[in-house]
Every structure is written in C-alpha cells, then in structure tokens.
Amino acid sequence: MKHYFKNYFRNFDYGLLFVYILLMLFGLVMIYSASIWVSIVHFEKDPDHYYKRQLLNICMAFCLFLVAVVFPYKRFADKKILGILFAIMIFLEVALILVGNEVNGARSWIDFGVMNFQPSEFAKLFIIIYFSGTFYRKSIHKGSMQLLSFEDVTPPLGIWLFIVLVVGFETDLGALGIIVCIAMSVVIASGVKGKTLQKIFGLLSALGVIGAIGILIFKWDTVFNSSRRGRITSYLDPFSDPLDTGYHVINGYYAIGAGGLEGRGLGQSIQKLGYVPEPQTDFIMAIIAEELGIVGVSIVIFGLGFIVMRGLYVAMKTKDPLARMLAAGISTWIGIQTFINLGGLSGLIPLTGVTLPFISYGGTSILLLSVAMGILINVSTHYKLEKRK
Structure with a gap:
C-alpha cells in the first residue's frame, strides 16, 4: 500500500490540481467583489455574506474532492x-x-x-x-x-x-x-x-x-x-427594447466593453450596482471583464480550457474504457457549461441562467464539480501510471 501511494503521488496530476484551486480562489475573490451591493441593498446582509457562504462551500467541496481523488x-x-x-x-x-x-x-x-x-x-x-x-x-x-x-x-x-x-x-x-x-x-x-x-x-x-x-x-x-420570451427577444436584438428585455444584456455588454485591457480595478465595477442581474452567478464574467479586463478574463478562459483539453487528452490516450468515458463526460460537462454561460453573456446564444464552473457562486455546483475534478485527476494520475508501465 505504501509503495502504491508513493507511485500514485509521484505521478499525480499537479497541473490539474493547481488550476482547480486557482479557479476556486479566483472565483471566491470575484464573488466577494461582485456581491457586496446585492448583499447590502437587496438582502440587507453583511457585505461579505456571499463570500462567507462560498468559503464554507469551498471547504466542504475540497473535502469531497480529496475523497474522489483517492477513491x-x-x-x-x-x-x-x-x-x-x-x-x-x-x-x-x-x-x-x-x-x-x-x-x-x-x-x-x-x-x-x-x-x-x-x-x-x-x-x-x-x-x-x-x-x-x-x-x-x-x-x-x-x-x-x-x-x-x-x-x-x-x-x-x-x-x-x-x-x-x-x-x-x-x-x-x-x-x-x-x-x-x-x-x-x-x-x-x-x-x-x-x-x-x-x-x-x-x-x-x-x-x-x-x-x-x-x-x-x-x-x-x-x-x-x-421572462423567457424576453430572453429570446434580447438575444435577437437587445437594442430593440433597451429599457426592458434588452436592459440586462446591454449592461452586460457595457461591463465587458468598459474593462478594456486592464479593467477599472478590483472592486470598481459600476454595472454590479443593480444594472446586471445575479452579478455573483450568471453575470460574474461581465464583472470580471469590467474590473480586471482581458487579463482577468484570460485567467478564467485559459484555466477552464486547460481542464477541458487535459480531460479530453486523457480520454483519447488511455486504454482503459472506464477512464475514457469518465474523462470524456467530465470534460464535456465543464466545456459545454462554460460555453453556455459565456455564449449567453456575449450574445452568441440566449441567456439560460447557467453558472460559470468554479467561478460563480453556488453550493451545489461547486460541491459536485469538485467531485468531478477529483475523479478526473484520479483518472489522469492512473493514466500516467499506465503510461509508465
């Protein structure tokens, strides 16, 4: 058993682990920034209400992640x-x-x-x-x-x-x-x-x-x-009704456009002050773009892209059919969910209310995505062991 764990952690996929932790912590910071106004004005809570809840979610999620890694x-x-x-x-x-x-x-x-x-x-x-x-x-x-x-x-x-x-x-x-x-x-x-x-x-x-x-x-x-008819209308032409159905989509565009290369600065978003709905969940990438610019957006996209590409690579290379199916399914989940969130935000597809993996606020999402990441790292590590043999 000692020899097994020694080999296991020698071949551990530390790249996936690093990106997983980086995205969760980055998301935690952005949830705090994006949710302050919502916490105080909408729910009359402390400014760090969503931050504390997500921190607890992450702690529980990381415990489940560790179980999935060694299971x-x-x-x-x-x-x-x-x-x-x-x-x-x-x-x-x-x-x-x-x-x-x-x-x-x-x-x-x-x-x-x-x-x-x-x-x-x-x-x-x-x-x-x-x-x-x-x-x-x-x-x-x-x-x-x-x-x-x-x-x-x-x-x-x-x-x-x-x-x-x-x-x-x-x-x-x-x-x-x-x-x-x-x-x-x-x-x-x-x-x-x-x-x-x-x-x-x-x-x-x-x-x-x-x-x-x-x-x-x-x-x-x-x-x-x-509500859904409004989403379709805003997708087809948000500027046809800028004060109603297209209001949130247009303000999302404003947030993205205002960020530029470096952004306004962490905590300096204007659009999170009631102009976009759910800034800590559905529209969190718009806030990232506005506050941290292309640099912040790139961290998220490259991080999620790395996870998806790494998972698909393992799925294509491993000889184990079970590992192949697990890796392909998890990679598809993260990739498609990312596309739906960013596609709705950028106007490629209608808004659907899907969260951005590892970044958006949400207990159920981070718990189950963490289990999925644990399984993916588990499979990737065994692929490395398989390749060495």
Missing part, C-alpha cells in the same frame, strides 16, 4: 455503488416533483434547511458515472466494448430519459442541454460499434423529440413565459 475509480463499475447513486438520483427527482421550489422561473431547487440543493447538478455527475460504470460492467461480460449490443445500452438510456423529462418539466433548459451533451459524449467515448452508435443516437433523437413535444404541451406557458 478507486474502478469501483464506479461496482453494482452496489451504481445502485446507491441510482437510489439517490430517484429520491432527489421525486422530492423535486413533490416539494421543489421555483427560482427565476425554473422549479429546480429542494430546500434541505441547511442549504438549497439543485438535483439537476447531481444528475450531470450521475449520468457520467452511471453510463460509464454500466457500459463498462457489460463490456467485461461481453469481452469488449465493441461487442456491446443496442439492447445492452438501452436500460441506462431509459433512466436518462426519465431524468431528461423531470429536468425538462422543471423548465431548466440550460441544465437539460448539458445533460443531453454529457450522455452523448459518454456514449461516443464508450467505443461501441458504429451501427450500435447509430441506433443509440436514433433512439435518443426520437425520445428527445417526443419529450420536447410533451414538455411543450404540458408546460407551454412556463417554457414561453414573459
């Missing part, structure tokens, strides 16, 4: 582990249906007293682990991933459909898009034959269309409420 990732193919995760997922989805709270037009939160928990965040990690573990277990019995049949992969797809429908009925469209992309990335990384892959994507497309139709039929008024 043998091969155990994610264990039937008992998968069963426990499945039971937790079902419990959260049922609880959401029965007692979920609506925030910003989406019924996506459960109040556990000590914290508000967002099941869709757990669903992202669950899909990665459950798909990867289940496919890997079946491949062991078959002898190879390429021998998996369409029938072998349909049970996980049924569970995926249930989660998609629940998240869809929450009308959390940003999370829904991420969950769909994660499932697709894990299936592609699994290494199943092309014909099987075509059948899977055909089924996913058919189920997606049926689910979308069902959501539109039963949730039309919620999906296309005034």
